[in-house]
Amino acid sequence: VSLGLVGLLIFYPLVRRLRSQHELALQAQAQLSNIALHDMLTGLANRNQLEHAFGSSLAERVESRKAALLLIDLDDFKAVNDGFGHRAGDEVLRVVSRRLMALGTADTLIARIGGDEFTIIVTGGVPIGQVKFLAQRIVEELQQPIVVDGREHLIGASVGIAFCxxxxxxxxxxxxxxxxxMYEAKKLGKGTVFVFNDELRQRLARSIEMEKGLQKALRQDEFRIFFQPKQLVADGRHLGFEALVRWQSAEYGLLLPAVFIDVAERIRLIEAITVVVFEKVKQHRQQWLEAGLNPGRIAVNVPEVMLVKDLSESEAGRILLEDTDLGSWLDIEVTENVMLNQAERKVKQNLALLSKRGIGIHLDDFGTGYASLAHLRAFPCSALKIDxxxxxxxxxxRDAESIVKAVIQLGKEMRKTVVGEGVETATQLEFLKQQGCDVVQGYxxxxxxxxxxxxxYLAAQSHQTTPVVRYLRAPLAGAKHLTKDRS
Incomplete structure (x- = not known):
């Protein structure tokens, strides 16, 4: 008995210690499992749990294979992070998570899979109408202000849906x-829901082929530049050209930018293509000058992505910075979207720098975007192009007439050149002339x-190329109000 008691006294603490260590190990394992399957910031499931849970539900029985996946991307989250710091951004994500959880049911699994991306899996064969209704409720819920430290933030979300x-x-x-x-939804506008479909599938398949083709086009020099003439409205004299890129594809033939530019932007080839455009435009211009022909100012379209960072960070940007002759003949065309970019300050700095170097800044497709007059006043553009x-x-x-009249009048008041593009009839030209439009181009x-x-074309012009001018509006008309274009 005494030996048993001695053994108990010796081994009992050891057993307790081992049991405690085992419990600690189980707790640590549970914590690791929790970390592996959950997002630490929001407490939602993460992608690992998403794949594990969804795979299980599919494997259970054939009927459960009908499911939907909603991908939710916050529309204006970056502005919160950049403007108010990551602590505010983290709190916004927590609020979004709680709102999504409030919309969940027993048939949903909600996860955070990226910085500002969330996903909801809906199982149980829910009809497409109910899934779309849920997506719309999500959009409406996330349109409500989110208050952090007494400040309201308007975030919003776009939703893409796919079915299993x-x-x-x-x-x-x-x-x-x-x-x-989801990206199709964003193209349609913030706060939009889009369901994947066969048309999009086919377009994506073509897009993949086009991606390969664009990479090949750069290697094999398949891009060509065409030049759209511009004329002064007042007397019809030649003013210059807009340079337009075309892809001379061996597989597809001659393709317009509308066919391939979106793909080039998505796969980040747009800057490389812009470099090709700059180099070819410079080469052609030099050939014409050597032949005694002055093409006037030439406008080149510049992608937004090039302007949201230091110009020195891209080859195309370095061309603009390093070639000091460009100011005497180059204009760049940008869309209204550049004024709405989150990196608005950097865009403004870059455009101001180029303007000081004499490069003209033309706002393309004016009136079709979401830019306000405040944006227009703040950005250093020298010309407005009516879409x-x-x-x-x-x-x-009559509405189109009113818009064109208003843009021309706005240009006059702000002392900017107004360009009418897509002019195809004498009636259109006469209308623009009567309203005081400065420059036109079109078929x-x-x-x-x-x-x-x-x-x-240049040789056939009855007048020499007009001096390159910017029309500076002033109370008194006359030649003394024309100045050399250095904007």
Whole structure:
């Protein structure tokens, strides 16, 4: 008995210690499992749990294979992070998580899979109408202000939806489909819901082929530049050209930018293509000058992505910085979107720098975007280009007439050159002339010209190339109010 008691006294503490260590190990394992399956910031499931849970539900029985995946991307979250810091951004994400959880049911699994991306899996064969209704409720809920430290933030969200098994059988496949649907939603506007479909699938398949083709086009020098003439409205004299890129594809033929630019932007080839455009424009211009022909100012379209960072960080930007001759003949065209970019300050700095170097800044497709007059006043643009969609309707649409009149008057008041693009009829030209539009371009005068056709066009002009001017509006009219274009 005494030996048993001695043994108990010796081994009992050891057993307790071992049991305690085992319990600690189990707790640590549970914590690691929790970390592995949950997002630490919000407490929601993460992608690991998403794939594990979704795979299990699919494997249970055939009927459960009908499911939907909603991918939710916050529209204006970056502005909070950049403007108010990561602590405010983290709190916004927690609030978003709580709102999503409040919309969940027993058939949903909600996860955070990236910085500002969330996903909801809906199982149980829920009809498409109910899934879309849920997506719309999410959009409406996230449109409500989020208050952090007494400050209201308006975030909003866009939602892409994919269904299993129609659009994929795994989480990865459904995420790809929903991600593409979400980007389609964003194209339609913030706070939009889009369901993946066969048309989008086919377009993506073509897009993949086009990605390969664009990479090949850069390697094999398949891009060509065409030149759209610009004329002064007052007397019809030649002013310059807009350089337009075309892809001379061996597989597809001659392609317009509308076909491939979106793909080039998505796969980050747009800056490389812009470099090609700059180099070819400079080469063609030099050939014309050597032949005794002055093409005037030439406008080149510049992508937004190039302007949201230091110009020295891209090859195309370095061309603009290092070639000191560009100010004497180059204009760049940008869209209203550059004024709405989160990196607005950097864009403004870059445009101001280029303007000081004499490069003209033209705001393309004016009136079709969301920029306000405050944006227009703040950005250093020297010309407004009225979008062709307004020009084509001015002869029969009073609203289009009113918009064109307003833009021309705005340009006069702000001392900016106004360009009408897409002019195709004499009636349109006469209307623009009566309203005081400065410059026009379009098929009425000439289609975009191949480089080898430009010399004949210039030689055929009855007047020499007009001096390059910017129309500075002043109370008194006259030649003394024309100044050299250095904007």
């Amino acid at each position: 098994p129609e659009h994929g059988g795994t989480v990865s496949e459904l995420l790809v489909a929903a991600d593409n649907a 062709r969609s307004f020009i084509k309707d001015i002869t029969f649409d 009425l005068f000439a289609r975009p010209l191949a480089p080898e056709k430009v010399p004949d």
